[in-house]
Amino acid sequence: MTIISINALGVTLGDPLFSNLNLTISKADRIGLVAANGRGKSTLLACIAEQFDPTSGEITRARGLRVGYVRQNVPDKALGLTLYDWVLATMPADQAEYESWRVDVVLDELQVPYDLQHKPLAELSGGWQRTAMLAAVWVGEPDVLLLDEPTNHLDLNRIGLLEGWLAALPHDVPVVITSHDRAFLDATTNRTLFLRPEQSRIFQLPFTAARAALDESDAADERRQANDLSKAQQLRRQAAKLKNVGTNSGSDLLLTKTKQLTERAERLEATSRPAHREISAGDIRLGNSGTHAKALITLDDVVVETPDGQPLYRTGRKWISLGDRVVLLGANGTGKTQLVRMIQRALKGAEGKVKCAPSVVPAYSDQHLSELVEADTPFRIVTSSYDVGDQRARTVLAGAGINFQMQDTPIKALSGGQKARLAMLVLRLKNPNFYLLDEPTNHLDIEGQEVLEAELITHGASCLLVSHDRSFVRNVGNRFWWIKGRRLEEVDNPEGFLADEMAAK
Numbered sequence: 217m218t219i220i221s222i223n224a225l226g227v228t229l230g231d232p233l234f235s236n237l238n239l240t241i242s243k244a245d246r247i248g249l250v251a252a253n254g255r256g257k258s259t260l261l262a263c264i265a266e267q268f269d270p271t272s273g274e275i276t277r278a279r280g281l282r283v284g285y286v287r288q289n290v291p292d293k294a295l296g297l298t299l300y301d302w303v304l305a306t307m308p309a310d311q312a313e314y315e316s317w318r319v320d321v322v323l324d325e326l327q328v329p330y331d332l333q334h335k336p337l338a339e340l341s342g343g344w345q346r347t348a349m350l351a352a353v354w355v356g357e358p359d360v361l362l363l364d365e366p367t368n369h370l371d372l373n374r375i376g377l378l379e380g381w382l383a384a385l386p387h388d389v390p391v392v393i394t395s396h397d398r399a400f401l402d403a404t405t406n407r408t409l410f411l412r413p414e415q416s417r418i419f420q421l422p423f424t425a426a427r428a429a430l431d432e433s434d435a436a437d438e439r440r441q442a443n444d445l446s447k448a449q450q451l452r453r454q455a456a457k458l459k460n461v462g463t464n465s466g467s468d469l470l471l472t473k474t475k476q477l478t479e480r481a482e483r484l485e486a487t488s489r490p491a492h493r494e495i496s497a498g499d500i501r502l503g504n505s506g507t508h509a510k511a512l513i514t515l516d517d518v519v520v521e522t523p524d525g526q527p528l529y530r531t532g533r534k535w536i537s538l539g540d541r542v543v544l545l546g547a548n549g550t551g552k553t554q555l556v557r558m559i560q561r562a563l564k565g566a567e568g569k570v571k572c573a574p575s576v577v578p579a580y581s582d583q584h585l586s587e588l589v590e591a592d593t594p595f596r597i598v599t600s601s602y603d604v605g606d607q608r609a610r611t612v613l614a615g616a617g618i619n620f621q622m623q624d625t626p627i628k629a630l631s632g633g634q635k636a637r638l639a640m641l642v643l644r645l646k647n648p649n650f651y652l653l654d655e656p657t658n659h660l661d662i663e664g665q666e667v668l669e670a671e672l673i674t675h676g677a678s679c680l681l682v683s684h685d686r687s688f689v690r691n692v693g694n695r696f697w698w699i700k701g702r703r704l705e706e707v708d709n710p711e712g713f714l715a716d717e718m719a720a721k
Contacts, residue, residue: 218242219281219360219390220264225273227259232413234260237273239409239418241360245390246382248405248423253633253661256411257394261285261362264392284358288365290345295338299328299348302337306352322355327377342369350378361391367400371548372684376718379403396661398423399686451481507649509573511535512678513559518569520551520558520704528554531704534697536650541672542680543689545713546699552682555704556654559680563652579648583655585639590628594618594638597627602645616641632659640668651679657688686714 218240226235233256241247241264251257262268264275265285277283294302303319304312311318323333326347337345346369353361367375375397382391382404395401401408401423408426409418417433419426455477513536520528528551536542546552562570563578581587588597598609613623616637622630630638636659643651651672657665669691672679683689689710696707707713 219278221276222264223274223276225260225263225275226271227256227263227268228271229259234411234416235272235414237411237416241390241392243388243390245392245407246405247390247392248401248408248426249392249394249411250401250408250423250662251411252663253631255413258288258364260411261364261392261394265362278359281360282356282358283360283362284353284356285362286346286349286353286364286366288368290337290349296336298334298336299323299340299344299351300333302348303352303355307355318355319351322351325354326351326381343371343374346370347374359389361385361389363391363393363395365394365396367395367397370684372686372714372717373547375400375684379718396657396665397685397687398662398665448481451477455481507538507573507575507577509538509575511537512540512573512576512650513562513680514571515704516571518558520555522551522554527702529699529702529704531555534704534706536678536680538678539676540678540695541692542695542697543693543710544680544682544697544699545689545707545710547717550699552699553654556652556680556682560652563650576650577646577648578650578652579643579646580652581639581643581654581656583658585635585659587642588627588635588639590626592627593624594627594630595623597638597642598645601642604645612641612645613638633661633664636660636664649678651677651681653679653681653683655683656681657683657685686710689714 220241222237222239222241225237225239227233228235237260249257249260259268262285263270265283267285294305297305300319300323303322304316307315307318328344328347328351332340332344337348340348346366350363350366366378370378379400385391391404393401393405403422405422407418407420408423410416410426410430417430419429421429455474458477459474515531515534517533518531520531522528544552544555559570559572560578560580562568562572563576563580594613595609598604598613599606602609604612610620610623614620617634618630618638622634627635627638636656640656656668660668665685665688669688671677672692681692693710696710696713698705698707698710698713
């Protein structure tokens with residue numbers, strides 16, 4: 217049963233975000249909404265929720281439909297309230313007075329610990345704030361659920377809980393999800409909409425299968441266009457020959473035939489649909505300056521400790537060699553960050569417990585992109601740190617998706633995706649041979665994740681990385697270190713760890 221019908225919908229903000237979009241949302245639909253950063257996903261959700269007016273087209277909703285829209289960020293007015301009080305405040309006053317038990321039910325379904333329920337939202341992590349937003353919407357018993365990047369800031373265990381919660385939803389409640397988490401989309405959706413400025417495409421498949429179908433469809437469009445244009449050129453060549461013969465012989469029949477061939481060529485050219493060309497949000501390019509050292513990093517049974525000196529685990533004898541892409545696996549709080557910081561200090565020459573080859577040229581990026589000073593500008597950070605020259609700096613910044621207008625504005629004004637691409641550019645300019653990456657995909661769209669994966673693999677980069685992105689971990693890693701209890705163990709693949717983390721606890 218169709219409950220929302222979208223007809224010829226379009227939104228133009230300077231340039232078209234999407235146009236002539238047709239989509240039906242029915243009961244039991246689980247739709248993944250996919251597009252690059254800034255290409256209209258959140259805008260489309262806002263249109264469906266009647267919180268943004270489209271430029272063209274219309275949306276028809278079933279009578280009395282209640283739409284639950286979970287945005288990306290907690291409103292400022294909620295930050296001073298406790299998680300429980302904010303969820304309660306979203307209910308009508310008369311209902312809240314007599315049915316506050318609904319809040320307890322929803323928070324129990326989402327497995328929010330009691331002590332966190334009564335803390336101010338401002339004191340909670342981004343992950344718990346997102347859970348609070350979901351609870352505040354779900355307590356209103358919506359008929360359709362719109363989720364905008366629901367896995368942002370969630371660890372693997374919370375992602376697993378969210379997947380289980382979505383799977384247990386009533387079958388007649390459709391869900392539309394925007395996400396850059398490919399594994400999450402595969403686990404939670406049965407349809408995929410690829411949102412484009414023109415020719416948006418919908419497939420009755422979860423993301424990975426739909427992506428393969430989209431690539432095949434785009435390739436077919438490209439072949440069809442090439443074939444149409446080739447036919448048009450042949451017709452024009454035939455028309456030119458007939459025109460010469462007809463003119464020389466004075467044959468009206470040949471001149472008429474010439475006109476017919478030319479008109480056929482024009483129709484083919486006019487109706488030939490151009491193949492879709494994705495406009496990149498900015499290149500991600502990495503380098504690998506190389507080294508002759510056999511072991512770049514050596515851990516000789518190092519004891520990893522908390523900041524106050526309490527032992528967490530021993531590493532045993534481990535090393536990272538040229539071409540190793542080591543993924544560090546461990547539950548939250550087990551000490552991943554402490555090991556990364558130890559290695560970072562060693563690379564700076566300030567840590568004696570970890571041995572680094574003298575030829576190592578490191579590049580480090582953390583999940584908060586702290587190497588980027590918010591008050592600085594992209595142009596200044598590039599020209600002041602690297603000998604590239606002003607014109608070259610402008611060019612490489614533009615290639616990374618930082619246009620000329622943004623190059624001289626404070627970094628804090630950039631989007632998350634732009635900051636991530638700028639951070640990767642800064643790493644490349646160091647000309648490193650070893651990468652230390654803490655959650656490098658946090659701010660990247662799917663295109664950016666795939667490009668980063670390809671760059672690390674193609675260049676044979678050596679790295680140690682931490683990530684909650686299951687697809688990224690599986691695609692990039694060729695060695696895996698798992699913090700299990702008091703030991704750091706090397707395992708053949710990440711599946712055992714991922715299964716443990718994704719299981720409800």
